[in-house]
Amino acid sequence: MITAPDFAKKQIVFVFCNDGEKLAVSNDNIVVKASDGKVKFQCTCYRLFLIYVIGHCSLTTVLLQKAKKFGFFIALMTPGFKLYSLVGADKDGNTLLKQRQYEYDSLTIAKHIIANKIENQLTVLKQVRIKNESTLEAIDTISGYIEKLNDASDLHTIMAYEGLSSKLYFKNHFNNILWTGRQPRVKRDVTNSVLDIGYTLLFAFVDAILMSYGFDTYKGVLHTQFYMRKSLTCDMVEPFRPLVDKQVKKSINLKQIKDEDFIILNNQYRLKWDKSSSYVRFLMTPLIENKERIFLFIQNYYRSFMKKNKIDKYPVFDIGECS
Numbered sequence: 001m002i003t004a005p006d007f008a009k010k011q012i013v014f015v016f017c018n019d020g021e022k023l024a025v026s027n028d029n030i031v032v033k034a035s036d037g038k039v040k041f042q043c044t045c046y047r048l049f050l051i052y053v054i055g056h057c058s059l060t061t062v063l064l065q066k067a068k069k070f071g072f073f074i075a076l077m078t079p080g081f082k083l084y085s086l087v088g089a090d091k092d093g094n095t096l097l098k099q100r101q102y103e104y105d106s107l108t109i110a111k112h113i114i115a116n117k118i119e120n121q122l123t124v125l126k127q128v129r130i131k132n133e134s135t136l137e138a139i140d141t142i143s144g145y146i147e148k149l150n151d152a153s154d155l156h157t158i159m160a161y162e163g164l165s166s167k168l169y170f171k172n173h174f175n176n177i178l179w180t181g182r183q184p185r186v187k188r189d190v191t192n193s194v195l196d197i198g199y200t201l202l203f204a205f206v207d208a209i210l211m212s213y214g215f216d217t218y219k220g221v222l223h224t225q226f227y228m229r230k231s232l233t234c235d236m237v238e239p240f241r242p243l244v245d246k247q248v249k250k251s252i253n254l255k256q257i258k259d260e261d262f263i264i265l266n267n268q269y270r271l272k273w274d275k276s277s278s279y280v281r282f283l284m285t286p287l288i289e290n291k292e293r294i295f296l297f298i299q300n301y302y303r304s305f306m307k308k309n310k311i312d313k314y315p316v317f318d319i320g321e322c323s
Contacts, residue, residue, distance in 0.1 A: 001091065001212065001213055001214075002049075002071060002212055004292065004295065004296060004299065007049065007291075007292065007295045008292050009047060010047060010048065010049035010050075010072075011043065011047050011048055011049060012049060012050045012051075012052070012205070012284070012287075012288065012291070013030075013043055013048060013050070013051045013052070014051075014052045014054065014277070014280055014284075015032050015041060015051060015052065015053050015054065015057075016054050016055055016276055016277055017032065017053060017054065017055035017056060017057035018034075018035075018055060018056070018057075019035075019055075019056050019057075020034075020035030020057075021033060021034055021035060021040070021055075021057040021058075022057060022058045022059075022060070023053060023057050023058070023059050023060070023063055023074075024059075024060045024062065024063055025045070025060065025062045025063050025066050026042070028044065028045045028046065028066070028070075029042045029043065029044055029045065030042060030043050030044075030045060030048065030051065030063070030066075032057070045066050045069075045070040045072065046070060048070065048072040049071075049072055049073070049208070050072065050073045050074075050075060050204070050205060050208050051072065051073070051074050051075070052075045052077060052201070052204065052280075053074060053075065053076050053077065054077045054078075054079065054081065054276060054280075055077075055078075055079050055273075056078075056079070059074075064087060064088075067087065067088035067089055068088065068089055070089075071088075071089040071212070072088055072089060073086055073087065073088035073089060073090075073208040073211065073212075074086070074087050074088050075204040075207075075208070077200070077204075079273055079276075080270060080271075081196070081197045081200050081201075081271070081276075082200070083200050083203060083204050086204060086207055086208060086211065088208070088211075089211075089212060090211035090212070090214070091211070091212060091213060091214030092214065093214065094213065094214025094215075096306075097213070097214050097215060097216075097302075097305075097306060098214070098215075098216045098219075100305060100306065100308075101215065101216055101219045101232075101305075102216075102219065104221060104305075107152070107153075107154070107155065107158065108311050109221045109222070109305075109311065109314065110155060110158055110221050110222040110235075111149055111150065111152060111158060111311075112311050112314055113221070113222055113235055113236070113238050113239065114149060114158055114159075114161070114162045114222065114238065115146055115149050116238070116239040116316055116317060117162065117238040117239050117241065117242070118142060118145060118146050118149070118161070118162065118165045119146065119316075119318075120239055120241075120242040120317065120318070120319040121142065121165060121166070121169040121173075121242055121245075122139060122142050122143065122146070122169075123242075123318070123319050123320045124169070124173060124242050124245065124246055124319065125138060125139050125142070125169065125172055125173065126139060127320075132175070134171075134172055134175070135172045135175070138168040138169065138171070138172045141168060142165045142168055142169065145161045145164060145165045146165075148161060149161050155222070155224065158222070159222075166182065167181065167182075170182045170245075173245055173249060174191060174249060174252075176249070176252065176253065177191060177252060179191055182195070184196065186268065187268035187269045187270065188267070188268070188269070189269060190257060190259055190261075190262055190269050191248065191252070191257075192269075193262065193268070193269040193270070193271065194248050194251075194257055194271075194279065194283070195244065195245070195248055197271065197279060197280075197283060198244035198247065198248060198283040199237070199241065199244055201280065201283055201284060201287065202237050202240055202241070202243070202244055202287060203233060203234075203237055205287060205291075205294070206233055206236050206237050206240065206294065206298070207230060207233040209294070209295055209298045210232060210233055210236060210298060213298070213299075213302045215232055215302070216232070217230040217231075217232045217233045218230055218231060218232065219231065219232055220232040220233075220234060220235045221235055222234075222235040222238070223235055236298065236301070239297070239316075239317040240287075240294060240317060242319050243286040243287065243290065243319065243322065244283065244286070244287075246286065246319075247282065247283060247285060247286045248283075251282050251283075256278075256279075256282055257279075261275040261279075286322070289322070290322050293317065293321075293322070294317070296315070297315045297317045300314070300315035301314060301315055
């Protein structure tokens with residue numbers, strides 16, 4: 001398994017591919033070849049942890065072999081940023097971990113994860129310099145939800161508190177724009193579309209770390225199991241989502257997000273292909289800056305889970321300590 005010092009040296013790379021391009025290996029280097037055979041990008045396999053491949057291209061079997069050998073992952077995404085596969089250096093053979101996952105049937109970790117997420121949402125609201133009455137009321141109300149969370153006796157109640165907190169949080173976090181609220185995946189406006197992209201990038205990153213430890217990412221502790229849904233990854237991204245939220249608001253204020261960068265298809269706001277790289281660059285900024293803290297959170301979660309630690313020994317991700 002990858003160690004924290006090794007992970008700190010690893011790179012996250014993005015490749016935006018056009019039809020006819022090819023992802024291959026040459027002398028232990030990842031190379032992207034254009035349709036005319038010319039190399040448009042290359043990087044060493046030795047320092048790679050995750051490569052996002054956005055768009056359509058072909059892959060070689062040697063590349064998949066090298067991913068296993070060097071311990072990196074390949075996140076395959078459509079031009080519209082839909083993640084459809086993550087392949088590479090997963091540790092499927094960690095049977096003891098999987099057995100522990102299948103045997104676990106408590107609500108304790110689910111409460112811990114949601115409490116961590118809500119605490120981070122609360123921190124984001126408290127960081128606002130000039131708070132209006134609505135924001136102050138939201139802070140008080142959300143604080144109350146955290147206290148009530150400990151008494152929740154089922155997943156429905158836990159998710160209810162999460163939903164109530166998030167509704168207040170988003171309303172006050174994005175109070176600088178005209179916005180109807182958070183609506184996942186339907187892309188009804190520019191802000192929701194950008195959040196979807198940011199959350200997908202986060203999801204792939206967290207998924208790769210979980211797979212590097214051998215978790216069955218389809219077996220969650222919070223999100224219930226559905227066919228082909230990576231419930232554990234859905235669970236583990238929750239405390240980190242406010243990182244994306246903060247960056248999106250910052251980018252709105254800096255006018256990095258513009259309506260003209262999007263087209264409307266089937267009543268959905270879709271980012272133009274030629275704008276993809278610039279949006280990925282600013283959306284990934286908080287994830288790159290905090291990649292080691294995210295890794296340590298998951299590493300410590302793994303250790304606590306395997307040792308069957310009490311919940312106070314499980315890691316907490318504090319967005320207030322982020323750069």
